[in-house]
Amino acid sequence: MAKIIKIGMADLNVAKCPDILQTAGLGSCVGVCLWDSITKIGGLAHIMLPYSTQARSVGNEAKFADTAIPLLVKQMENLGALRQRLVAKIAGGAQMFSFYSGNDIMRIGERNAEAVKETLAKLKIKLLAEDVGGNYGRTIEFYTETGKLYIRTINVGEKII
């Protein structure tokens, strides 16, 4: 039986086939899913902010794109995944609120998605699919068996990438 492993905000985890990695209610945060198709090892990080260098204290590495993704890779390698085989799918990075005045917090989703893509490129991990942006929340489930990412929303239905 497949277990569902839940991941909170600013958190990450790894799993082996047939387990499912889930994170609920992504708003401006970005869910990064990495997968090794041969060992069927998957990893999911719920990223909150773009770069650790812009923060007063780093603390939890799972919070930032630039520290969470390398940490996720390392944990997957520890489980037996091969770095060169890893591929990525990402979802989230919405703009939940629109203000009349330009406020920096409003662009956080977009900046998160950019930082995730830059970090993946730096680590030479291919981005296979993405569902980012918009103004709605997403709950995602990543199936380690197939590498498929199920995305659920309240107002715009479901999709698989």
Add this chain to the structure above:
Amino acid sequence: MSAFLELTESQLDALREIGTIGAGNGATALSVMMGKRIHMTVPEIKIIPFTEVTEALGGAEQVVAGLFTTTTGQAPCNILFVLPIESARVLVDILMGRPLGTTAELDALDKSALAEVANVVSGAYLNSLSSFTKLDFIPSVPAIAIDMAGAILDTVLAQAGTIGDHALLLETEFSAIKEKITGQFFLLPEQGSLEKILESIGVTG
């Protein structure tokens, strides 16, 4: 280590006191606006790790109306007013003078009515915060989102993430018992603002 974990007991008491008076003013303003008696709970200070925050607030996938106000001034804060979607519908029925249970989908006018509620409650709360601290809090127009609680919270908490690994939420629950309306009101100080607020009321340790 998060800065919020270093707060002393007397600082927490002071914050609770500010919250009580602020929320009292907010509840009174809401009562006047609605012509209904609105109850409130004594504010609770929650210092929660981000990883647990959405579960602590009743589940990430619960559909809610989130009304978000930012303030500018010497000690910028964010205010989030969260209503379960059922409560938001009832509130809109009352505000628009419709029989209870009429509103299904919230249209643009309904949303702006909810934004006005947030405006009135936040304004009353900030007025009392301002007279306490002698600091200016200039609120933005509230923005509204109807979506998963988790998605709304993670956006609002993103800023707090640059400070530490915990969220400080000054939470008050409002309710109108007969109409079954509940709502949560959160004050989230931005980086440096908490220190300024505590300093201004003379509770630095």
